[in-house]
Amino acid sequence: MENFTAYNPTTLHFGKDVLRALGPTINRFGKKVLLVYGQGSIKKSGLYDEIMTYLNAIGAEVSEYGGIRSNPVIEDVDAAAAIGREKSVDVILAVGGGSVIDSAKVIAAAIPADVPAWNFFVRRAMIRCAVPVVAVLTLAATGSEMNQFAVVSNHEAEVKNSIGSPLLFPKHSFLDPQLTVTVPRNYTAYGITDIIAHALEAYFGKGEEATLTDRFVFDIIKEVMEYGPQLLDDLTNYELRAKIMFAATMALNGMTMYGRASGEWGVHSIGHILSLLYDVPHGASLSIVYPAWLKLQKERLPERISQLGRNIFGTGDVDKTITMFEEFFRRIGSPVRISEAVGEKADPDEIFRVMGSNKAATYVHKLDQDDYREIIRLMM
Amino acid sequence: MENFTAYNPTTLHFGKDVLRALGPTINRFGKKVLLVYGQGSIKKSGLYDEIMTYLNAIGAEVSEYGGIRSNPVIEDVDAAAAIGREKSVDVILAVGGGSVIDSAKVIAAAIPADVPAWNFFVRRAMIRCAVPVVAVLTLAATGSEMNQFAVVSNHEAEVKNSIGSPLLFPKHSFLDPQLTVTVPRNYTAYGITDIIAHALEAYFGKGEEATLTDRFVFDIIKEVMEYGPQLLDDLTNYELRAKIMFAATMALNGMTMYGRASGEWGVHSIGHILSLLYDVPHGASLSIVYPAWLKLQKERLPERISQLGRNIFGTGDVDKTITMFEEFFRRIGSPVRISEAVGEKADPDEIFRVMGSNKAATYVHKLDQDDYREIIRLMM
Numbered sequence: 001m002e003n004f005t006a007y008n009p010t011t012l013h014f015g016k017d018v019l020r021a022l023g024p025t026i027n028r029f030g031k032k033v034l035l036v037y038g039q040g041s042i043k044k045s046g047l048y049d050e051i052m053t054y055l056n057a058i059g060a061e062v063s064e065y066g067g068i069r070s071n072p073v074i075e076d077v078d079a080a081a082a083i084g085r086e087k088s089v090d091v092i093l094a095v096g097g098g099s100v101i102d103s104a105k106v107i108a109a110a111i112p113a114d115v116p117a118w119n120f121f122v123r124r125a126m127i128r129c130a131v132p133v134v135a136v137l138t139l140a141a142t143g144s145e146m147n148q149f150a151v152v153s154n155h156e157a158e159v160k161n162s163i164g165s166p167l168l169f170p171k172h173s174f175l176d177p178q179l180t181v182t183v184p185r186n187y188t189a190y191g192i193t194d195i196i197a198h199a200l201e202a203y204f205g206k207g208e209e210a211t212l213t214d215r216f217v218f219d220i221i222k223e224v225m226e227y228g229p230q231l232l233d234d235l236t237n238y239e240l241r242a243k244i245m246f247a248a249t250m251a252l253n254g255m256t257m258y259g260r261a262s263g264e265w266g267v268h269s270i271g272h273i274l275s276l277l278y279d280v281p282h283g284a285s286l287s288i289v290y291p292a293w294l295k296l297q298k299e300r301l302p303e304r305i306s307q308l309g310r311n312i313f314g315t316g317d318v319d320k321t322i323t324m325f326e327e328f329f330r331r332i333g334s335p336v337r338i339s340e341a342v343g344e345k346a347d348p349d350e351i352f353r354v355m356g357s358n359k360a361a362t363y364v365h366k367l368d369q370d371d372y373r374e375i376i377r378l379m380m
Numbered sequence: 381m382e383n384f385t386a387y388n389p390t391t392l393h394f395g396k397d398v399l400r401a402l403g404p405t406i407n408r409f410g411k412k413v414l415l416v417y418g419q420g421s422i423k424k425s426g427l428y429d430e431i432m433t434y435l436n437a438i439g440a441e442v443s444e445y446g447g448i449r450s451n452p453v454i455e456d457v458d459a460a461a462a463i464g465r466e467k468s469v470d471v472i473l474a475v476g477g478g479s480v481i482d483s484a485k486v487i488a489a490a491i492p493a494d495v496p497a498w499n500f501f502v503r504r505a506m507i508r509c510a511v512p513v514v515a516v517l518t519l520a521a522t523g524s525e526m527n528q529f530a531v532v533s534n535h536e537a538e539v540k541n542s543i544g545s546p547l548l549f550p551k552h553s554f555l556d557p558q559l560t561v562t563v564p565r566n567y568t569a570y571g572i573t574d575i576i577a578h579a580l581e582a583y584f585g586k587g588e589e590a591t592l593t594d595r596f597v598f599d600i601i602k603e604v605m606e607y608g609p610q611l612l613d614d615l616t617n618y619e620l621r622a623k624i625m626f627a628a629t630m631a632l633n634g635m636t637m638y639g640r641a642s643g644e645w646g647v648h649s650i651g652h653i654l655s656l657l658y659d660v661p662h663g664a665s666l667s668i669v670y671p672a673w674l675k676l677q678k679e680r681l682p683e684r685i686s687q688l689g690r691n692i693f694g695t696g697d698v699d700k701t702i703t704m705f706e707e708f709f710r711r712i713g714s715p716v717r718i719s720e721a722v723g724e725k726a727d728p729d730e731i732f733r734v735m736g737s738n739k740a741a742t743y744v745h746k747l748d749q750d751d752y753r754e755i756i757r758l759m760m
Binding site: 001002003004005006007008009010011012013014015016018146209211212215216219220222223227239242243246247250255258259 | 381382383384385386387388389390391392393394395396398526589591592595596599600602603607619622623626627630635638639
């Protein structure tokens, strides 16, 4: 096993009606709240009103920033941080999926630093403090509710990039599976893909001797492969929503990294390019890239892929394992080729160019220019 | 799934030579350190000197309390708390196994409260604050290094009891598997038993719909059943020590309880009585009680035991499952009958009497007087 440090201070409130504790929780941090949310679904669902009721009950002064996009952009972060700074907010309340929570984390760091938020991503600024973030999760996928990472796009720089800091863990996250029952079928499927991809990025990282952690990875994948398709046939089933929501959090809260020196994250990096260029939903980008990446790696990592297949599908055959992942993604309706996601508009040369500037190769299993070309070919 | 709250603020430093960061970590809490340890093995091994070197390097003022017993007693806690109070210590450094860390947690609460520590156990005092605890683990078993629980015996009251508080999580725990290579074969085996028992107490708790958490439970048990016997044949093997140490922490750091309303803990409660009366090592007490408890429950919980058997041993047969647990414990040299642990001195009537006063029945799967008698019979 590789040396590692485990640290995760987030308090997770999971289950039916846990939002009842939201008011008192916010109140511990202060009255001046910056409410951050996405493109209005929380207003349609009534969640916005419910949350305002809790905030009014504690006499909160609420500022708000709505309109965070599903692939969040740095301009929204800076605009929201300006509001938070002007109002000297005590706490940020993020209500939404990973994009909203990720944005809230960067806003939290940008408010006290008083610099353009992109500076954190290019290491022109360090995260030295952050406004506390409390999250209410409405989409099971990214795990942002219980980790220290944030991913944001900068279209001007043609980069979708991530940052992490122990200061960015949400202080509290509220996970009521009831809030996810309105998530449509396709985004539910992309969430399932995201969970599997997170588990795989850990598995293909540095630290193959972490046998118990590998078991956790297999179980997360088996859990969502068993219950994910059932959920897609029964979208309002609480128990199934709960299982997937819980699995999403476990897939990226640190535990899949115990005993490893680093995760792989090459697939995410390439997936981010598809999101950046063609606005492919994050999870959908991963079901496109992962099969291609596995095919590229199959002669380089045969034992690792074979062990994965044995544990997930009961086959040690590498090709069969990759096919079965691809079949699973197809079955749940998550695309496995770029064309399935964006039709004919994807341009291999454009992807190749942006891959280079994103330095997609700087990962555990290094990729060179020929590998980029091959992965793109396999994704088309 | 049952509603649950996940919270675990301990920073775990795991791996080779992680103690190098001990000095600066202690220094963050202050210079006045109360060093708590057991019955001298850390002096023989050289660990005491190594730790004093780190403490001297930061100019620490060290008070110390040695002699914590492997079944820790409340008198030691009170005596150590008196020293800590007199010296106004900033931080407690616990160096040892679960007994030392458990004692340190109670000392940490007793110092500021300035009451006899047993008051916390009988709810005559609440834990409202605590001196920070930093732990250096030397024995893989109890999981105390990453949880909020402490178990201490009071021989006068004839009770071995546990308390828990979010204030009792160690702030930092240092887990270097190298520090466990000198643990003798028998205590290594009892540690393995303890890990399995912790996983089972969670599994038999309230919350059978927590399917992913059940998988984690099976993983932990399968991991130690696979590598535990290998370790017993190769006690100085770092990788095997690391696997068992890591599994011990995972078995009781909260994750086996996600999606459950409570653990079972009836077996622990009965095991504590064997430790209290006959000084049976904690892990050894559990390999005696668990098979008996499973036999008692086999007609009440057939599906749950059957599912356990299918996942661990590949058999859904309840009797066979229980036999295979018993065989495993025998194989690693952890006793499965009281007589194997203490010869002929165990007295069924005495055990029955103390069981009653410990209210062993107040658990998820309630036990009545006849059940006590039957469990005792099965353990003899």
